[in-house]
Amino acid sequence: MGSPIAGKVAVVTGAASGIGKEIAHTLAKAGARVAIADLNLEGAQSVADEITLAGGTALGVAMDVTDEEAVNAGIARVVEQLGPVDILVSNAGIQIINAIEDYAYADWKKMLAIHLDGAFLTTKAVLPHMYKSDDAGQSRGGVVIYMGSVHSHEASPLKSAYVTAKHGLLGLARVLAKEGGKHGVRANVVCPGFVRTPLVEKQIPEQAKTLGISEEEVVKKVMLGQTVDGIFTTVEDVAQTVKFLCEFPSNALTGQSVVVSHGWYMQ
Ligand code: NAD
Numbered sequence: 001m002g003s004p005i006a007g008k009v010a011v012v013t014g015a016a017s018g019i020g021k022e023i024a025h026t027l028a029k030a031g032a033r034v035a036i037a038d039l040n041l042e043g044a045q046s047v048a049d050e051i052t053l054a055g056g057t058a059l060g061v062a063m064d065v066t067d068e069e070a071v072n073a074g075i076a077r078v079v080e081q082l083g084p085v086d087i088l089v090s091n092a093g094i095q096i097i098n099a100i101e102d103y104a105y106a107d108w109k110k111m112l113a114i115h116l117d118g119a120f121l122t123t124k125a126v127l128p129h130m131y132k133s134d135d136a137g138q139s140r141g142g143v144v145i146y147m148g149s150v151h152s153h154e155a156s157p158l159k160s161a162y163v164t165a166k167h168g169l170l171g172l173a174r175v176l177a178k179e180g181g182k183h184g185v186r187a188n189v190v191c192p193g194f195v196r197t198p199l200v201e202k203q204i205p206e207q208a209k210t211l212g213i214s215e216e217e218v219v220k221k222v223m224l225g226q227t228v229d230g231i232f233t234t235v236e237d238v239a240q241t242v243k244f245l246c247e248f249p250s251n252a253l254t255g256q257s258v259v260v261s262h263g264w265y266m267q
Pocket of ligand 1: 013014015016017018019020037038039040043063064065066091092093094114147148149150191192193194195196197198199200
Protein backbone atom coordinates (compact mmCIF):
# COMPACT_ATOMS: atom_id res chain seq x y z
CA MET A 1 0.00 0.00 0.00
CA GLY A 2 1.25 3.50 -0.80
CA SER A 3 2.09 6.04 1.87
CA PRO A 4 -0.73 8.37 2.98
CA ILE A 5 1.62 11.27 2.27
CA ALA A 6 2.04 10.38 -1.42
CA GLY A 7 1.15 13.49 -3.45
CA LYS A 8 1.11 15.75 -0.37
CA VAL A 9 3.13 18.97 -0.41
CA ALA A 10 5.83 19.21 2.25
CA VAL A 11 8.09 22.14 3.14
CA VAL A 12 11.28 21.30 5.01
CA THR A 13 13.33 24.26 6.25
CA GLY A 14 17.10 23.98 6.64
CA ALA A 15 16.98 21.03 4.25
CA ALA A 16 20.17 21.82 2.31
CA SER A 17 22.19 19.93 4.95
CA GLY A 18 22.19 17.34 7.73
CA ILE A 19 18.90 16.24 9.30
CA GLY A 20 16.66 18.37 7.05
CA LYS A 21 18.25 16.96 3.91
CA GLU A 22 17.56 13.39 5.02
CA ILE A 23 13.97 14.32 5.93
CA ALA A 24 13.46 15.82 2.46
CA HIS A 25 14.75 12.62 0.81
CA THR A 26 12.65 10.38 3.08
CA LEU A 27 9.39 12.29 2.52
CA ALA A 28 10.07 12.40 -1.24
CA LYS A 29 10.64 8.61 -1.28
CA ALA A 30 7.20 8.24 0.34
CA GLY A 31 5.79 10.21 -2.61
CA ALA A 32 5.50 13.68 -1.10
CA ARG A 33 6.29 16.71 -3.27
CA VAL A 34 9.00 18.44 -1.28
CA ALA A 35 10.17 22.04 -1.06
CA ILE A 36 13.72 22.38 0.26
CA ALA A 37 13.77 25.81 1.91
CA ASP A 38 17.15 27.07 3.03
CA LEU A 39 19.35 30.12 3.39
CA ASN A 40 21.76 28.22 1.17
CA LEU A 41 19.94 28.20 -2.19
CA GLU A 42 22.71 26.34 -4.01
CA GLY A 43 22.59 23.55 -1.41
CA ALA A 44 18.78 23.48 -1.51
CA GLN A 45 18.82 23.27 -5.30
CA SER A 46 21.31 20.41 -5.25
CA VAL A 47 19.12 18.40 -2.82
CA ALA A 48 16.12 19.12 -5.07
CA ASP A 49 18.13 17.90 -8.09
CA GLU A 50 19.06 14.67 -6.26
CA ILE A 51 15.39 14.02 -5.47
CA THR A 52 14.28 14.79 -9.03
CA LEU A 53 16.99 12.51 -10.42
CA ALA A 54 15.70 9.72 -8.18
CA GLY A 55 12.23 10.15 -9.70
CA GLY A 56 10.68 12.40 -7.02
CA THR A 57 9.25 15.91 -7.15
CA ALA A 58 11.19 18.68 -5.40
CA LEU A 59 11.78 22.40 -5.45
CA GLY A 60 14.70 24.38 -4.02
CA VAL A 61 13.56 27.61 -2.37
CA ALA A 62 15.71 30.45 -0.99
CA MET A 63 14.43 31.31 2.47
CA ASP A 64 15.80 33.05 5.53
CA VAL A 65 13.35 31.80 8.15
CA THR A 66 13.94 34.89 10.31
CA ASP A 67 12.67 37.24 7.59
CA GLU A 68 8.87 37.48 7.43
CA GLU A 69 8.79 38.70 3.82
CA ALA A 70 11.21 36.01 2.66
CA VAL A 71 9.17 33.31 4.43
CA ASN A 72 5.88 34.53 2.95
CA ALA A 73 7.40 34.85 -0.54
CA GLY A 74 8.98 31.38 -0.27
CA ILE A 75 5.75 29.71 0.84
CA ALA A 76 3.82 31.55 -1.91
CA ARG A 77 6.29 30.13 -4.44
CA VAL A 78 5.82 26.61 -3.08
CA VAL A 79 2.03 26.95 -3.31
CA GLU A 80 2.27 28.27 -6.85
CA GLN A 81 4.63 25.53 -8.07
CA LEU A 82 3.66 22.49 -5.98
CA GLY A 83 0.23 23.31 -4.52
CA PRO A 84 -1.09 24.17 -1.03
CA VAL A 85 1.15 23.02 1.83
CA ASP A 86 0.10 19.88 3.75
CA ILE A 87 3.25 19.30 5.83
CA LEU A 88 5.69 21.74 7.43
CA VAL A 89 8.90 20.52 9.00
CA SER A 90 10.44 23.53 10.75
CA ASN A 91 14.01 22.32 11.05
CA ALA A 92 16.44 25.16 10.23
CA GLY A 93 18.82 25.78 13.09
CA ILE A 94 22.30 26.75 14.18
CA GLN A 95 24.33 26.45 17.35
CA ILE A 96 26.35 29.08 19.21
CA ILE A 97 27.93 27.96 22.47
CA ASN A 98 29.27 30.14 25.27
CA ALA A 99 28.88 30.61 29.01
CA ILE A 100 26.04 33.01 29.89
CA GLU A 101 28.40 35.68 31.20
CA ASP A 102 30.25 35.68 27.86
CA TYR A 103 27.22 35.13 25.61
CA ALA A 104 26.88 38.11 23.24
CA TYR A 105 23.37 39.57 23.23
CA ALA A 106 23.54 39.64 19.41
CA ASP A 107 24.20 35.88 19.41
CA TRP A 108 21.31 35.28 21.82
CA LYS A 109 18.94 37.22 19.55
CA LYS A 110 20.21 35.43 16.44
CA MET A 111 19.63 32.02 18.06
CA LEU A 112 16.09 32.86 19.18
CA ALA A 113 15.32 34.39 15.78
CA ILE A 114 16.33 31.30 13.80
CA HIS A 115 14.83 28.70 16.12
CA LEU A 116 11.72 30.47 17.44
CA ASP A 117 10.86 33.29 15.01
CA GLY A 118 11.59 30.85 12.17
CA ALA A 119 9.18 28.27 13.58
CA PHE A 120 6.50 30.92 14.19
CA LEU A 121 6.80 32.65 10.81
CA THR A 122 6.77 29.44 8.75
CA THR A 123 3.82 28.12 10.76
CA LYS A 124 1.90 31.36 10.28
CA ALA A 125 2.57 31.26 6.54
CA VAL A 126 1.33 27.69 6.00
CA LEU A 127 -1.70 27.66 8.33
CA PRO A 128 -4.11 29.52 5.99
CA HIS A 129 -3.62 26.68 3.47
CA MET A 130 -4.20 24.00 6.12
CA TYR A 131 -7.23 25.76 7.65
CA LYS A 132 -8.87 26.44 4.26
CA SER A 133 -12.18 24.60 4.02
CA ASP A 134 -13.76 22.80 1.09
CA ASP A 135 -17.35 23.22 -0.08
CA ALA A 136 -18.56 20.91 2.70
CA GLY A 137 -16.85 23.17 5.28
CA GLN A 138 -14.11 20.60 6.00
CA SER A 139 -10.61 22.04 6.60
CA ARG A 140 -7.78 20.61 4.48
CA GLY A 141 -5.80 19.89 7.67
CA GLY A 142 -2.07 19.25 7.88
CA VAL A 143 0.95 18.30 9.91
CA VAL A 144 3.49 20.61 11.53
CA ILE A 145 6.67 19.18 12.99
CA TYR A 146 9.21 21.24 14.89
CA MET A 147 12.80 20.06 15.17
CA GLY A 148 13.40 20.17 18.89
CA SER A 149 16.21 18.37 20.68
CA VAL A 150 16.94 16.48 23.87
CA HIS A 151 17.63 20.10 24.83
CA SER A 152 13.84 20.69 24.64
CA HIS A 153 13.82 18.72 27.92
CA GLU A 154 17.37 18.81 29.34
CA ALA A 155 19.89 21.56 29.94
CA SER A 156 23.62 21.57 29.19
CA PRO A 157 26.19 24.18 30.16
CA LEU A 158 27.17 26.71 27.44
CA LYS A 159 23.85 26.33 25.58
CA SER A 160 21.58 28.95 27.18
CA ALA A 161 20.01 30.25 23.97
CA TYR A 162 19.70 26.81 22.34
CA VAL A 163 18.09 25.21 25.40
CA THR A 164 15.73 28.18 25.83
CA ALA A 165 14.69 28.07 22.17
CA LYS A 166 14.27 24.30 22.05
CA HIS A 167 12.14 24.36 25.24
CA GLY A 168 10.10 27.16 23.62
CA LEU A 169 9.20 24.97 20.65
CA LEU A 170 7.30 22.62 23.00
CA GLY A 171 5.09 25.56 23.96
CA LEU A 172 4.45 26.57 20.35
CA ALA A 173 3.61 22.99 19.36
CA ARG A 174 1.18 22.61 22.27
CA VAL A 175 -0.64 25.84 21.44
CA LEU A 176 -0.86 24.90 17.76
CA ALA A 177 -2.14 21.43 18.74
CA LYS A 178 -4.99 23.10 20.66
CA GLU A 179 -5.77 25.76 18.04
CA GLY A 180 -5.34 23.45 15.05
CA GLY A 181 -7.21 20.39 16.36
CA LYS A 182 -10.58 21.46 15.01
CA HIS A 183 -8.97 22.06 11.60
CA GLY A 184 -7.27 18.66 11.50
CA VAL A 185 -3.85 20.26 11.99
CA ARG A 186 -1.48 18.29 14.24
CA ALA A 187 1.69 19.67 15.80
CA ASN A 188 4.50 17.63 17.32
CA VAL A 189 8.15 18.08 18.23
CA VAL A 190 10.90 15.60 17.33
CA CYS A 191 13.76 15.68 19.81
CA PRO A 192 17.02 14.08 18.65
CA GLY A 193 20.10 13.38 20.72
CA PHE A 194 23.48 14.18 19.12
CA VAL A 195 23.59 13.52 15.37
CA ARG A 196 26.90 13.88 13.49
CA THR A 197 25.95 16.70 11.13
CA PRO A 198 28.00 19.83 10.30
CA LEU A 199 26.26 21.55 13.25
CA VAL A 200 27.72 18.98 15.66
CA GLU A 201 31.13 18.55 13.96
CA LYS A 202 31.70 22.28 14.52
CA GLN A 203 30.90 21.97 18.24
CA ILE A 204 33.41 19.21 19.04
CA PRO A 205 36.58 21.36 18.90
CA GLU A 206 34.69 24.37 20.32
CA GLN A 207 33.50 22.44 23.38
CA ALA A 208 36.93 20.84 23.86
CA LYS A 209 38.45 24.32 23.99
CA THR A 210 35.82 25.86 26.28
CA LEU A 211 35.67 22.87 28.66
CA GLY A 212 39.45 22.25 28.60
CA ILE A 213 39.12 18.55 27.62
CA SER A 214 40.09 16.52 24.53
CA GLU A 215 37.81 16.20 21.48
CA GLU A 216 37.52 12.47 22.20
CA GLU A 217 36.27 13.24 25.70
CA VAL A 218 33.70 15.70 24.30
CA VAL A 219 32.27 12.92 22.12
CA LYS A 220 32.45 10.14 24.74
CA LYS A 221 31.46 12.06 27.86
CA VAL A 222 29.60 15.21 26.88
CA MET A 223 27.74 14.00 23.78
CA LEU A 224 27.20 10.29 24.31
CA GLY A 225 27.97 9.79 28.03
CA GLN A 226 24.32 9.53 29.01
CA THR A 227 23.09 7.33 26.17
CA VAL A 228 22.42 3.64 26.88
CA ASP A 229 25.00 2.47 24.34
CA GLY A 230 27.41 5.32 23.48
CA ILE A 231 26.05 5.56 19.93
CA PHE A 232 25.15 8.66 17.93
CA THR A 233 21.56 9.09 16.73
CA THR A 234 21.55 9.14 12.91
CA VAL A 235 19.86 11.38 10.35
CA GLU A 236 17.91 8.28 9.23
CA ASP A 237 16.60 7.71 12.80
CA VAL A 238 15.27 11.26 12.89
CA ALA A 239 13.85 11.23 9.35
CA GLN A 240 11.98 7.95 9.97
CA THR A 241 10.42 9.46 13.11
CA VAL A 242 9.31 12.53 11.16
CA LYS A 243 7.84 10.29 8.45
CA PHE A 244 5.95 8.27 11.07
CA LEU A 245 4.42 11.45 12.52
CA CYS A 246 3.54 12.76 9.04
CA GLU A 247 1.76 9.49 8.20
CA PHE A 248 -0.04 9.13 11.53
CA PRO A 249 -3.74 9.39 10.72
CA SER A 250 -5.40 11.18 13.65
CA ASN A 251 -5.17 13.80 16.39
CA ALA A 252 -4.35 11.00 18.85
CA LEU A 253 -0.74 12.11 18.44
CA THR A 254 -0.66 15.88 18.75
CA GLY A 255 1.05 18.31 21.10
CA GLN A 256 3.67 15.64 21.85
CA SER A 257 7.42 15.41 21.70
CA VAL A 258 9.16 12.27 20.52
CA VAL A 259 12.69 11.84 21.83
CA VAL A 260 15.11 9.96 19.55
CA SER A 261 18.32 9.81 21.57
CA HIS A 262 19.57 6.29 22.41
CA GLY A 263 18.02 6.71 25.86
CA TRP A 264 19.90 9.91 26.75
CA TYR A 265 16.59 11.44 27.84
CA MET A 266 13.64 9.27 28.86
CA GLN A 267 10.26 10.95 29.34
P1 NAD B 1 23.07 21.56 9.73
O1 NAD B 1 24.02 22.66 10.06
O2 NAD B 1 23.59 20.33 9.05
O3 NAD B 1 21.86 22.12 8.84
C1 NAD B 1 21.17 23.27 9.19
C2 NAD B 1 20.59 23.92 7.94
O4 NAD B 1 19.85 25.08 8.35
C3 NAD B 1 21.68 24.43 6.97
O5 NAD B 1 21.39 23.95 5.65
C4 NAD B 1 21.58 25.94 7.05
O6 NAD B 1 21.89 26.61 5.82
C5 NAD B 1 20.11 26.12 7.42
N1 NAD B 1 19.84 27.43 8.03
C6 NAD B 1 20.56 28.05 9.00
N2 NAD B 1 20.02 29.25 9.26
C7 NAD B 1 18.94 29.38 8.44
C8 NAD B 1 17.98 30.41 8.25
N3 NAD B 1 18.03 31.57 8.94
N4 NAD B 1 17.01 30.20 7.33
C9 NAD B 1 16.96 29.05 6.62
N5 NAD B 1 17.84 28.06 6.75
C10 NAD B 1 18.82 28.23 7.66
O7 NAD B 1 22.36 21.19 11.11
P2 NAD B 1 21.54 19.90 11.61
O8 NAD B 1 22.36 19.24 12.64
O9 NAD B 1 21.00 19.13 10.47
O10 NAD B 1 20.36 20.63 12.40
C11 NAD B 1 19.02 20.70 11.92
C12 NAD B 1 18.09 20.90 13.11
O11 NAD B 1 18.21 19.79 14.00
C13 NAD B 1 18.40 22.16 13.95
O12 NAD B 1 17.19 22.76 14.35
C14 NAD B 1 19.13 21.58 15.14
O13 NAD B 1 19.01 22.38 16.29
C15 NAD B 1 18.39 20.26 15.31
N6 NAD B 1 19.12 19.25 16.09
C16 NAD B 1 20.35 18.83 15.69
C17 NAD B 1 21.00 17.86 16.46
C18 NAD B 1 22.35 17.35 16.08
O14 NAD B 1 22.97 16.69 16.91
N7 NAD B 1 22.84 17.58 14.87
C19 NAD B 1 20.40 17.36 17.61
C20 NAD B 1 19.15 17.82 17.98
C21 NAD B 1 18.51 18.78 17.20
